[in-house]
Amino acid sequence: MSIMRKMRESPELRTVQDPDTPIYSIGTVARMLEISVFTLRMYEREGLVLPHKSASNQRRYSQNDIDRLKCIRQAITEKKFGIAAIKTIYSLIPCWSILPCFKEDREHCEAYANHAQPCWAYRHVNNICASRECRECRVYRDHSDCRKVKQSIMNISPAP
Ligand code: SF4
Numbered sequence: 001m002s003i004m005r006k007m008r009e010s011p012e013l014r015t016v017q018d019p020d021t022p023i024y025s026i027g028t029v030a031r032m033l034e035i036s037v038f039t040l041r042m043y044e045r046e047g048l049v050l051p052h053k054s055a056s057n058q059r060r061y062s063q064n065d066i067d068r069l070k071c072i073r074q075a076i077t078e079k080k081f082g083i084a085a086i087k088t089i090y091s092l093i094p095c096w097s098i099l100p101c102f103k104e105d106r107e108h109c110e111a112y113a114n115h116a117q118p119c120w121a122y123r124h125v126n127n128i129c130a131s132r133e134c135r136e137c138r139v140y141r142d143h144s145d146c147r148k149v150k151q152s153i154m155n156i157s158p159a160p
Pocket of ligand 1 (some may be wrong): 005095111119120121129132133136137138139140156
């Protein structure tokens with residue numbers, strides 16, 4: 001029986017309704033996506049995905065994390081995008097408009113001034129995001145689906 005089928009048929013997993021609940025181990029996700037644990041760790045280092053970390057530092061991935069990873073894999077294998085290109089695309093998500101944040105917030109924000117990586121990959125100090133948990137932020141959470149990234153970029157509105 002395939003691992004996907006086993007997971008679908010698991011009574012324990014069927015009870016999990018929230019796609020943001022972190023339940024899958026890194027090994028399970030690697031098997032599901034047919035990639036290595038090393039690759040998953042590299043995506044994390046590059047800021048493409050933010051898995052949940054337990055108190056004992058165990059990574060756990062949600063269904064939305066898996067959807068995000070599928071999107072990343074598709075961009076790499078089918079569109080031949082590199083990691084840098086994917087990071088640039090994520091950097092275009094208009095977080096300042098989604099939050100929103102204002103002129104004085106943006107003055108202290110590296111993510112607003114640059115476009116080399118997603119906003120959640122920066123170390124925010126002294127700005128509106130310094131005390132935020134990016135994994136819980138809608139800028140991160142709402143963009144696990146590639147179509148949503150495109151839609152947000154298309155709907156971009158002038159900075160307040
Ligand atoms: S909290 Fe994190 S994900 Fe949300 S806008 Fe700030 S940097 Fe981006």
